[in-house]
Amino acid sequence: MSAKFATGLALLFACARILAAEVALNPDPPERYLVQANDTLWDVASRFLRNPAQWSQVWYRNPALGNPGQIYPGDVLVLRRGGGGPRIELETAPAVPLSPVIRVTPLVREIPVIPADAIRAFLTRPRVLDSADADTLPYIVGFPDEHISGGAGYGIYARGVKAAKGGVLAVVRPGPAYRDGVTEEVLGHEALYIGDAQVRSAGEPSELLLVRAEREAVIGDRLLAVEPQELTTSYTLHAPEKPVSGRIIGVLDGVTQIGQYQVIVLDRGGRDGLEVGHVLDIYREADTIKDYVAGGFGNVVETPPDWSGSLVVFRPFDRVSYALVMKAVRAMHIGDTVRSP
Numbered sequence: 001m002s003a004k005f006a007t008g009l010a011l012l013f014a015c016a017r018i019l020a021a022e023v024a025l026n027p028d029p030p031e032r033y034l035v036q037a038n039d040t041l042w043d044v045a046s047r048f049l050r051n052p053a054q055w056s057q058v059w060y061r062n063p064a065l066g067n068p069g070q071i072y073p074g075d076v077l078v079l080r081r082g083g084g085g086p087r088i089e090l091e092t093a094p095a096v097p098l099s100p101v102i103r104v105t106p107l108v109r110e111i112p113v114i115p116a117d118a119i120r121a122f123l124t125r126p127r128v129l130d131s132a133d134a135d136t137l138p139y140i141v142g143f144p145d146e147h148i149s150g151g152a153g154y155g156i157y158a159r160g161v162k163a164a165k166g167g168v169l170a171v172v173r174p175g176p177a178y179r180d181g182v183t184e185e186v187l188g189h190e191a192l193y194i195g196d197a198q199v200r201s202a203g204e205p206s207e208l209l210l211v212r213a214e215r216e217a218v219i220g221d222r223l224l225a226v227e228p229q230e231l232t233t234s235y236t237l238h239a240p241e242k243p244v245s246g247r248i249i250g251v252l253d254g255v256t257q258i259g260q261y262q263v264i265v266l267d268r269g270g271r272d273g274l275e276v277g278h279v280l281d282i283y284r285e286a287d288t289i290k291d292y293v294a295g296g297f298g299n300v301v302e303t304p305p306d307w308s309g310s311l312v313v314f315r316p317f318d319r320v321s322y323a324l325v326m327k328a329v330r331a332m333h334i335g336d337t338v339r340s341p
Contacts, residue, residue: 023058023085024050030079033257034093041113042312042326044071045237048079048088052326053239053279053341060087069120070110113277114324118261119314121193122252125170125226128317130190134174135223138162141205141308152213156197158223167199169223171210179321181247181267181335187319190250190265193222194221235277237312242273244280245339248332249320258332260327264311266321266338274321278313280338284330308332310341 004257045052060080071077076091093185129137143150150156163169175190195213210217250265251258255297258264266273283305291299308327314322325332 014306017241023054025086026050032079033077035071035073035075035077035111037111039073039111040072040115041111041145041237042113042249044077046327047332048086051279051341053237053309055237058086060089072110075086078311104206111167113237114312114314115261119263122263122313122315122322125193127191127252127315127322128192129172129174129222129224129319130318131186131188134189134222137224138169138206139223140171140217140221141220142219147270149216149218150210151212151216152210154210154213154217155200156208156210157205157219158197158208161199161202161208161223163199163202163206163225165199165202168211168226169197169199169208170195170219170226171213172224173196173218173221177248177266178249179263181249187267187269188317189250190252191222191224197223211264229331237277237279239317240273240275240278240280241341243340244273245337246272248282248334248336248338250334252322258328258334258336260309260328262325264323264325264332266313266323267319268338269319269321271318274316276311276314279319279341280311280313280323281341282308282311282325282332283337283339284308285335285337292327302307305337306330308336311338 025048026046033044033047035044038287042052045055049058071090078089078091079087080087084092129200138158140156141159142157144155144157147154161169171194172191173194177189178187179185180187185331192215194217195212197208197217198211199208201207208223222293246266246268248258249267252263252265266274266280286305287303288300289303291301308330309325309332311323311325313323315322323338
């Protein structure tokens with residue numbers, strides 16, 4: 001064996017050991033797991049791995065197995081261990097002689113990456129207003145019969161509407177500003193969804209009909225053209241390619257306590273490299289405590305940040321993102337840090 005070949009072989013084994021060390025299994029992972037109908041991909045990955053974002057690294061792919069995000073109820077997953085690190089395979093049935101036969105198979109969808117019901121409303125409705133647009137959008141100027149508010153079935157008058165007769169606009173109410181967790185720079189505004197309005201007659205003002213309302217519309221509410229959003233929960237869990245660090249700057253739908261399956265707002269978005277399926281860790285900020293043993297005025301030490309859980313980004317905007325808390329080991333708060341796993 002030549003010295004050059006031996007060196008290359010040693011490097012190959014060293015790389016294999018590094019890759020194996022990078023993927024950490026849970027202390028007692030299952031050797032086989034039957035996928036259940038109510039599972040999510042996060043649930044399955046968490047049974048095997050300490051860091052579910054590494055799922056695509058351990059899912060053994062070949063043409064028969066396909067996308068790591070396409071796993072179906074009834075599939076049996078098998079954990080394999082080897083020199084190249086752990087891998088998870090789809091158990092296949094042994095080869096048997098086949099003969100022509102008609103089989104009826106029910107249509108079964110793959111399990112979602114994260115719970116679809118938890119994020120559905122946030123995928124199909126406008127939720128963030130750009131700071132520059134918040135004051136320039138069409139707005140409700142009044143109601144027939146001198147009403148000051150209205151619900152579903154009410155007419156409204158609006159100024160600045162460009163849509164033609166029959167067009168449908170979302171009615172939103174500008175909410176608090178989203179600000180960078182460190183610099184306080186305004187990144188956008190929360191858009192509280194009020195309902196949908198259809199144009200009855202174009203003009204200045206235009207007349208519209210509230211065809212749907214989740215809360216009462218009032219004078220000053222804005223109207224926004226809504227681009228159709230693709231409703232999908234099929235994507236790959238993965239960590240950002242470049243380090244990302246930000247903060248939680250909001251909790252949606254008036255919730256004050258942040259826990260599992262809560263939708264939160266991050267002060268990082270597409271321009272910062274975030275995309276759908278990115279997994280980030282959540283940390284409670286470092287704290288300072290007095291050192292009474294050492295004594296002395298002002299003798300304090302800083303505690304390390306505490307890991308609080310994990311999140312998955314499901315709807316990034318340009319400067320902010322919506323994420324779903326997938327794991328929570330302690331209470332979380334606005335201002336907590338998020339960063340790459």
